[in-house]
Amino acid sequence: MMRTKHFSVESSDKLLRFPLPFRTVLEALLSAPPEKPFIIMWKDEDDVETVTFGQFTALASAQANYLKGQELRAGDRVILIMPQGIALMAAFVAALLLGAIPAILAYPNFKIEPAKYRVGLAGASSNLEPRLIIVDDAFPDELIKHVSLGVHSRLVRSPALGTVATVPASPRNSDSDETAFIQHSAGTTGLQKGVALSHTAVLRQINHLGKVLRLSFEDRIYSWLPLYHDMGLIACFILPMVCHLSVVVQSPTEWVMRPASMLQLISDYGCSLAWIPNFTLQFLARRVPMKMRSTYDLSSLRMLINCSEPVRASSMDEFLSAYGASNLRPGALQSCYAMAETVFAVTQSQSNGKTNPSRVWVSANGLRRNKVAKVSQSVNGDAVCFVSSGRCLPGTKLRIVSDEGADLPGGHVGEIWIQSDSMLNGYYNRPDLTSEALRDGWYRSGDLGFQLDGELYVTGRKKDLIIVAGENIYPQDVEEIVSSHSEIQDGRVVAFPIYNAELGTEQIVVVAEVRQHQGLQRRQMIETQLRTSIVTELGVVPRAIYLKPPRWIVKSSAGKPARSTTREKLLGEHPELDPGKGELTSVGNAAND
Amino acid sequence: MSETQQMIEYIVREVVRRPNVQIDENTSLVSSGLVDSLALVDIVIKLEEITHKRIPAGKVQAKDFETVQLMFSAAARVGKACS
Numbered sequence: 001m002m003r004t005k006h007f008s009v010e011s012s013d014k015l016l017r018f019p020l021p022f023r024t025v026l027e028a029l030l031s032a033p034p035e036k037p038f039i040i041m042w043k044d045e046d047d048v049e050t051v052t053f054g055q056f057t058a059l060a061s062a063q064a065n066y067l068k069g070q071e072l073r074a075g076d077r078v079i080l081i082m083p084q085g086i087a088l089m090a091a092f093v094a095a096l097l098l099g100a101i102p103a104i105l106a107y108p109n110f111k112i113e114p115a116k117y118r119v120g121l122a123g124a125s126s127n128l129e130p131r132l133i134i135v136d137d138a139f140p141d142e143l144i145k146h147v148s149l150g151v152h153s154r155l156v157r158s159p160a161l162g163t164v165a166t167v168p169a170s171p172r173n174s175d176s177d178e179t180a181f182i183q184h185s186a187g188t189t190g191l192q193k194g195v196a197l198s199h200t201a202v203l204r205q206i207n208h209l210g211k212v213l214r215l216s217f218e219d220r221i222y223s224w225l226p227l228y229h230d231m232g233l234i235a236c237f238i239l240p241m242v243c244h245l246s247v248v249v250q251s252p253t254e255w256v257m258r259p260a261s262m263l264q265l266i267s268d269y270g271c272s273l274a275w276i277p278n279f280t281l282q283f284l285a286r287r288v289p290m291k292m293r294s295t296y297d298l299s300s301l302r303m304l305i306n307c308s309e310p311v312r313a314s315s316m317d318e319f320l321s322a323y324g325a326s327n328l329r330p331g332a333l334q335s336c337y338a339m340a341e342t343v344f345a346v347t348q349s350q351s352n353g354k355t356n357p358s359r360v361w362v363s364a365n366g367l368r369r370n371k372v373a374k375v376s377q378s379v380n381g382d383a384v385c386f387v388s389s390g391r392c393l394p395g396t397k398l399r400i401v402s403d404e405g406a407d408l409p410g411g412h413v414g415e416i417w418i419q420s421d422s423m424l425n426g427y428y429n430r431p432d433l434t435s436e437a438l439r440d441g442w443y444r445s446g447d448l449g450f451q452l453d454g455e456l457y458v459t460g461r462k463k464d465l466i467i468v469a470g471e472n473i474y475p476q477d478v479e480e481i482v483s484s485h486s487e488i489q490d491g492r493v494v495a496f497p498i499y500n501a502e503l504g505t506e507q508i509v510v511v512a513e514v515r516q517h518q519g520l521q522r523r524q525m526i527e528t529q530l531r532t533s534i535v536t537e538l539g540v541v542p543r544a545i546y547l548k549p550p551r552w553i554v555k556s557s558a559g560k561p562a563r564s565t566t567r568e569k570l571l572g573e574h575p576e577l578d579p580g581k582g583e584l585t586s587v588g589n590a591a592n593d
Numbered sequence: 594m595s596e597t598q599q600m601i602e603y604i605v606r607e608v609v610r611r612p613n614v615q616i617d618e619n620t621s622l623v624s625s626g627l628v629d630s631l632a633l634v635d636i637v638i639k640l641e642e643i644t645h646k647r648i649p650a651g652k653v654q655a656k657d658f659e660t661v662q663l664m665f666s667a668a669a670r671v672g673k674a675c676s
Contacts, residue, residue: 043651110656111624250651257633258650279631287634469631503631524613531626541629 014216016243019207023176024199026096028242029057038240040248041086042265051086053244056093059086063094063158067132070156074099076131077182077428079124082158083107083136084251088227089237091134091158096180103128103182103194104228106539109253113536114146121147124184127194127429134158176200179425183230183340194428195340205234205343205422206242208393212348213273213303220300221247222271224255224262229470231308234344235275260288263296263326270300275336277470278309281319282504288322299327305348307336309467310458311387313359315504320356331355337389337458341443342396343422347456349390358388358455367459371413373450388455395421399442400451413450415462417442464563466497468540469505475563478542481533482512487526489513492553494566498543498577507543508534509577511570513550523547544577546570596643600661603639608632618661633658640664646672 022028032038034054041049051059072078078095080102082088088104095102105124108117125133125147133147133155147155176199183195221240225232240247248269255262263284265271306316316333331354337347349357361383366374376383392398399407400414408414419442426434437444446463449456466473478495482488492513497506510530514520527545534542554569556562571577594602597618605616609627622628628636636658637648646668657667 044649047649047651110654110659253630253655254650256630257637257653257655259634261650283631283634289638528625532624535624535626541626 014218016210016215016217018211020242022203025202025238025242032244036244037246039086039089040246042248042250049086056090059090060093060097063090064097066159067094068098070132072098072100072132076100077128078102079128079130079133080104081107081135084226087136087158101179101181103184105184106228108143109539111535111539114142117143117146125150132156182428183233184228193430193433196425196428197343198425201343201422202238204395206239208395209345209348210243212393215243219245219272220269221245222262222266222274223247224250224252225275226252230338230340230344231275259283260292266298266301267296272300272302275305275307278306278312278315279469279503279505281315285318285322293322294325296326298323301329301332303334304332305334305336307338308470309505311335311389312504313385313387335387335389337456339445341424342418342420345393346396346418347390347392349388357390359385360452361385367413373411373413386457386459389458391454398456400449410451413448413459416445416447416449418445466508467506468508471540473508473538473540477538478508478510478534481537482510482530485530487514487519489515489550492561494553494561494563496563496567500543508540509544510542511546511548511553511566513548513552517549520547520549597661597665599643600639608635621659623655623659630655640668644668644672645675647675648672
């Protein structure tokens with residue numbers, strides 16, 4: 001029983017004192033002021049649910065007792081598939097209280113076909129071998145029978161909040177270096193990786209990040225970010241839980257249908273911090289009616305942190321131009337480079353609240369040809385703009401490494417390698433993937449970038465990944481779906497990202513060879529079928545699908561489709577796909593061909 | 594022009610924006626990939642304009658926008674009269 005005293009993390013000037021004196025995330029929660037509001041779950045003006053830290057702890061304790069009755073024990077893995085909300089957060093903490101290892105997976109949206117959902121869940125389920133898979137009451141019956149269960153796994157529906165007896169929390173004493181929970185990366189079956197994180201790593205990350213962000217006891221976070229994503233889970237749930245901050249939450253689908261609600265909530269609740277993927281800025285600038293803009297008061301917003309998608313100057317400028325009259329502070333827009341493998345942030349731009357992140361204009365040709373960021377004095381010509389992602393967090397080191405594994409000097413583009421004291425324990429049950437990703441204690445990110453004056457600029461990706469509105473999608477998953485169509489030549493498919501300047505995010509473009517020329521006469525029907533297959537399996541809509549005759553796709557020397565070269569060929573034939581001047585989606589990807 | 598016809602024309606012209614695409618009030622929009630979830634905001638605003646009702650985002654889900662018929666049913670169910 002650890003809930004014996006209330007420990008205040010507050011100092012006299014309201015700034016939090018880091019490092020916080022907790023060994024585990026649970027110690028932090030149980031030390032929170034019980035009367036302080038923790039989660040404000042907003043659905044509509046007349047439908048807001050608020051729980052204090054004390055009430056939340058009671059809910060989690062009740063869930064823990066229920067799960068204990070379901071034979072969940074310390075060390076067991078438990079998969080949570082529930083919609084965004086307090087019940088999901090309570091179930092996550094309930095698992096931690098028992099010393100079990102929770103992993104949150106995306107809630108299936110209605111587009112997913114039951115038979116395909118089985119495949120989607122099978123990868124995570126077989127790798128984690130969970131004792132329990134917990135779904136909510138509304139989880140569709142037609143999907144239940146497709147949830148793949150291992151020999152020792154059981155599926156249970158989560159009880160409604162407040163329907164189980166509440167007893168005080170009694171967390172199991174666990175080793176803070178053991179795996180506490182698992183975050184999943186992108187991908188379906190073979191590509192899915194479970195990032196195993198310890199309490200120690202999570203608390204170190206929060207201590208470093210909290211200090212850099214100059215967190216105050218009065219900070220209040222706003223979030224629409226899903227909890228299966230590191231930005232939603234760490235920055236907008238665990239960080240406020242550990243630092244005893246309030247967080248205003250809404251679901252991603254509600255936000256996307258009414259983006260203005262984000263501005264209304266920041267205004268109404270005086271939120272001071274929010275994390276967002278880049279496209280959000282453009283979405284807010286373009287999709288909120290102009291007459292509404294002046295009705296929002298964003299003066300409370302200390303930092304709106306652009307993270308988890310490439311940070312684009314054009315998106316930031318568009319937002320600043322749209323909301324300059326809404327009392328937005330001059331330095332409110334900030335940036336961050338983060339990944340689940342380091343718990344969350346690797347770098348963070350300054351938090352002095354006065355200036356936006358640094359920008360540099362560099363010659364695109366210099367980048368492409370020599371992989372050198374030659375700073376341009378002029379914004380004309382072939383100059384492209386990069387926004388700084390800031391400096392390393394304390395306890396974190398970066399290297400920029402060439403294809404040959406040599407350290408590169410400032411201004412040279414190479415792969416970003418990271419060493420941090422908040423690193424993953426490993427990919428759960430996948431020592432092969434762990435040893436592939438880690439070399440001599442350095443995590444090879446697969447991202448490309450350069451450093452200038454100690455700041456990191458991310459330029460693109462070496463690994464194959466498409467980031468659609470903050471969601472990570474592996475092109476291999478798209479290619480497999482398209483390849484399985486009877487009229488498509490198996491293995492002769494390439495999927496890649498194209499930046500959509502109108503949306504402020506990447507989108508998926510697919511090019512596929514038909515088996516026989518005659519297939520091109522059925523182009524429209526095949527494209528429609530492929531589009532539906534991608535949506536129902538991955539939940540994302542491709543921007544375009546191009547069907548080409550046999551032998552159109554460029555092959556690499558190894559005989560496989562060459563993504564970068566095929567992409568360039570397609571862009572040459574279809575100028576309508578042009579990602580736009582001043583935008584460089586990747587530098588150096590040709591190494592992958 | 595009927596309300597559903599206004600919406601169909603809007604979706605074809607402003608949202609789908611691809612040649613040779615025809616839809617009716619029962620055409621699957623979201624699960625077919627014709628309409629991206631990022632475009633739902635435009636459809637919500639158009640639905641409010643046509644029905645003169647405010648649609649509370651927390652009371653509808655993406656599946657309520659799967660067809661034109663379903664979105665008008667949702668507006669009738671949860672829409673609030675504009676003041």
